[in-house]
Amino acid sequence: MNAPDQYSKPAVIVHWMIAILVLVALSLGYYMTDLSLSPRKLQLISWHKWIGFTVLLLFIPRLIVRLTRPVPAPVDTMPGWQRAVASITHVVLYVLIIAVPLTGWLMSSAKGFPVVYLGLVPLPDLVGKDEALGDLLKSAHEVLTSGLLILVGLHIAAALKHHVIDRDETLVRMVPLLKR
Amino acid sequence: MNSKRLLAAALVSLVLPLAGTGAYAAQPAGTFDQVLPAKNRIDFVFKQMNVPVKGYFKKANVDLVFDPAAPAKTTVRLDLDLGSVDAGSADANSEVVGKPWFDLKTFPTATFVSSSVKPLGGDRYEMTGKLTIKGKTRDVTTPVTVTQNGNTAAFDGGFTLKRLEFAIGDGSWSDTSIVADEVKVSFHVEAERRAAK
Ligand code: HEM
Numbered sequence: 001m002n003a004p005d006q007y008s009k010p011a012v013i014v015h016w017m018i019a020i021l022v023l024v025a026l027s028l029g030y031y032m033t034d035l036s037l038s039p040r041k042l043q044l045i046s047w048h049k050w051i052g053f054t055v056l057l058l059f060i061p062r063l064i065v066r067l068t069r070p071v072p073a074p075v076d077t078m079p080g081w082q083r084a085v086a087s088i089t090h091v092v093l094y095v096l097i098i099a100v101p102l103t104g105w106l107m108s109s110a111k112g113f114p115v116v117y118l119g120l121v122p123l124p125d126l127v128g129k130d131e132a133l134g135d136l137l138k139s140a141h142e143v144l145t146s147g148l149l150i151l152v153g154l155h156i157a158a159a160l161k162h163h164v165i166d167r168d169e170t171l172v173r174m175v176p177l178l179k180r
Numbered sequence: 181m182n183s184k185r186l187l188a189a190a191l192v193s194l195v196l197p198l199a200g201t202g203a204y205a206a207q208p209a210g211t212f213d214q215v216l217p218a219k220n221r222i223d224f225v226f227k228q229m230n231v232p233v234k235g236y237f238k239k240a241n242v243d244l245v246f247d248p249a250a251p252a253k254t255t256v257r258l259d260l261d262l263g264s265v266d267a268g269s270a271d272a273n274s275e276v277v278g279k280p281w282f283d284l285k286t287f288p289t290a291t292f293v294s295s296s297v298k299p300l301g302g303d304r305y306e307m308t309g310k311l312t313i314k315g316k317t318r319d320v321t322t323p324v325t326v327t328q329n330g331n332t333a334a335f336d337g338g339f340t341l342k343r344l345e346f347a348i349g350d351g352s353w354s355d356t357s358i359v360a361d362e363v364k365v366s367f368h369v370e371a372e373r374r375a376a377k
Contacts, residue, residue, distance in 0.1 A: 037275050039358040046229040112234065112268055119230040 007173050008069040014062045015174060018055055018097065025051045025101075026149060049108065049115050052101040053123070059098055075168045086158065089151055096148040103141040110134035211247040212333045212371040219334075219370035222260060226343070227360040233272075239264035242369050246326070246333065251305055256294040262313075263288060280350040287314045295319075303327065307337070313346040331373045338366030 007015070025048060032044040074083050105126055108115050112129035116122045127133060162170035163178075172178045222237040239261040246254045263284050267276045277284040294309035300323070308321045322339035342361045343349055349359055 037271050039352050039355050042228055042358050046231070113228075114231055116229070116231045 004070055005072050005169070005173065006176070007072060008065065010061070010065045011069055011071075012174060012176065014058060014065055018058050018062060021051050021055050021058070022097065022148070022152065025055065026145065026152075029145065046119065049104065050118050052104050053115065053117055055097060056101040056105075072173050075162075075166075075170055077166065077168055089155055089158075093148075093151050093155060096144055096151065100141065100144050100148050103137055103144055107134055107137035107141050110137050209249060210331075210373040211245060213243075213245045213374050214372040215242045215244055216332075216370045216372065217241065219368070221368040222258075223366050223368075225364045227362070229358060230360075233268040235265060235267040235272075237261065237264050238266065244335070244369065244371050246335070246371065248326070248328070248333075251297055251299050254294065254297040254305075254307070256292070256297075256307065256309065258290075258292040260290040260292075261288070262290055280353050281348055283314055290314075292320070297324075311341070314348065316346045318345055333371055335369045335371070336367070338364060340364050 028044060028048045028051065032041055032048060035041040035044070074086065078086075105115055105123070109125040109127050110130050111134040114122060114125055159171045159174075162168050163172070220240045220242055222240045224235050225232050226235070227233070237260055241259040241261075243257040244255070246256075262282045263277060265273065265276055265282070267273050276282060279285075290311070290313040292309055292311045294307055296308045298306045298308075300306050303326045305324045305326065306321060307324050308319060310317050311320045318341075320339055320341060322337045324335055324337040327334045327336070340362050343359075343363050344354060344356070344361050348363075353359060
């Protein structure tokens, strides 16, 4: 199969939808946990859950696109170690994009709060109410989230380095608007 | 009316009360008034951003006098220790005793005192009474199902109250799009018959 020099349109769309939602979920997550209990906090926690669950939903088309559409090869100028780091980062990002919302949902079930998506669709409880398990899952959600934050940072830094320092096509392939 | 019919009617009127007392004999007569406090349960469910959250009270004191032969004479009194609440999470438990919610320092107990009990047929009854929470009294009506098992009877029922009628969740919490006004309450009480005198 001939590797294209662009990401397909569906790949670009679903990448940016997930990117924006993950950034919003991250900021909302860190912001809301520091608030003391208030109606506002309950509202933000619900929004956080809905956004996170949307990421989980979007992962399905993302995976389909990834498996069915050819992906452009890394630019020729990239050294081997960078290719290796890039592909490891991408795999771990995929894993965390599932694991983070999934532990959030599990935590919510274990703490005895069912998730009602958008306030309309009750989602099944993944586990029964269990205080200790809830605390464990909360730590898991926090640790995985920190991992996600670090990798997203690395991912963004690398993309910008390609664009600004190496001046290659890496970022442009995912942001067709930047085409020079 | 011919004589055959008359005879049949006479027989039926003779046998029916007997059948009645027969059924009655299987279920010993007597008043239930020895409440088994360890079996008392007061549960509630409220909705938070449309998410059902379950809670319950660990301590409820119930006095009850129920004679199946004279249900209208039933009396029920509940003293509910509001401090024994579990509102679903540690966060909620520390919040709910505060001034906007139960205001526990001023109003440590909620009470319910029955005013009338009406049989609905079978083992179902309708109880009306006065519920007082946070110094506010409202009439509530609830169905009650009585399940007799030898010398014990279980009383089960439930009703919906509006928390804002009792000023539960004042101030910013009165926004019912976050925490709904309706709270579903259900109860389970068991009592034994009075010891024969
Ligand atoms: C892309 C998806 C998600 C991201 C990036 C994310 C991120 C975060 C972050 C950064 C925090 C704060 C952690 C801390 O205190 O250190 C958090 C907390 C939380 N998240 Fe998520 N989350 C996501 C999905 C979900 C989902 C789907 C749910 C539930 C259905 C969820 C439920 C929660 C809850 C309940 C908390 C608060 C924990 C507490 O303080 O008790 N999250 N999340």
